[in-house]
């Protein structure tokens with residue numbers, strides 16, 4: 001494991017964290033930022049980890065022996081603890097102006113951050129916006145906690161999670177991270193857009209947040225994941241392959257190209273219909289003719305096609321049903337007509353806040369019946385679904 005120690009009062013706590021990890025047989029290699037070295041010495045870190053500590057991006061020996069790229073990839077997990085407000089901002093901006101941030105930018109491995117800062121720094125909109133961005137990229141977080149600050153008389157959110165809590169998350173990660181190893185997953189996400197002419201299209205309100213979170217959760221469990229995404233504003237999650245498409249037909253072709261897979265999760269909101277004709281030129285407004293008639297034709301059904309893919313059918317095919325009424329009845333029916341194994345049904349009626357929101361309320365519909373999940377974040381739904389998939393595939397620990 002690679003531990004990045006940045007400059008905060010809580011840096012001393014990482015010694016306790018390393019000790020616990022070593023006791024568990026988890027080898028820890030450290031990168032210490034320049035500011036971090038003002039709070040904890042390289043000597044203490046190397047004495048406790050039994051490993052050389054890295055700090056300088058331009059150290060020739062480091063570059064010739066290992067280099068920042070290899071350092072960031074010869075690991076299963078990168079943990080940033082403490083994660084200062086400064087390093088979070090640099091990660092969010094994609095800066096690589098020291099060894100720590102260069103390694104964080106170059107890594108293809110999951111990243112866990114343990115933020116630690118004064119509560120005003122934590123509450124600042126800039127910090128919150130950075131965290132939002134990092135979360136969208138699939139970066140995991142532990143803490144911070146609420147409590148007394150290092151500054152006397154101040155209290156609030158911003159205390160780094162205790163070493164025991166960070167340790168637990170790391171151990172849980174290593175437990176989880178092998179559960180879907182060796183399995184290939186395909187996830188679709190976002191809307192499709194269907195062109196009317198070169199400037200206009202039919203679309204829907206899907207943000208892609210649920211599908212992207214599922215792809216990230218499956219990857220975090222070790223699955224070899226392909227994400228096929230319609231146009232969204234989300235960054236590509238790390239550690240997986242993302243194929244960008246626009247139309248339903250392109251999405252189907254990308255899904256078929258990804259086969260064979262063991263598991264397919266169709267979370268994209270695929271347009272049911274598309275304009276029968278796509279005009280080569282922008283359709284002109286002609287007041288004498290009124291509005292043009294829009295004739296629609298059916299799009300291919302990706303969920304049904306994958307469910308009937310013969311020898312290439314994934315062992316587990318999961319669809320989403322976005323309903324605005326009779327959610328359960330319609331979803332039961334959808335599971336049967338599409339031939340998929342599970343349906344995650346959600347209510348997308350006006351006021352449900354599902355499209356674009358943080359939370360979701362779903363019902364899992366299987367051959368055995370239906371199960372209502374509480375309203376939880378899309379991330380939590382993704383993790384819960386990934387757990388269920390691991391149980392069903394017989395890979396649960």
Ligand SMILES: Cc1cc2nc3c(=O)[nH]c(=O)nc-3n(C[C@H](O)[C@H](O)[C@H](O)COP(=O)(O)O)c2cc1C
Nearest residue numbers: 006007008009033035036084085086087116117118
């Ligand atoms: C005494 C002292 C304590 C600090 N504690 C924190 C802290 O807990 N969290 C934080 O985000 N920044 C803290 N800072 C500021 C960071 O050290 C500073 O932003 C630095 O540039 C971080 O660099 P790094 O992210 O490369 O480690 C502290 C600074 C000083 C002087």
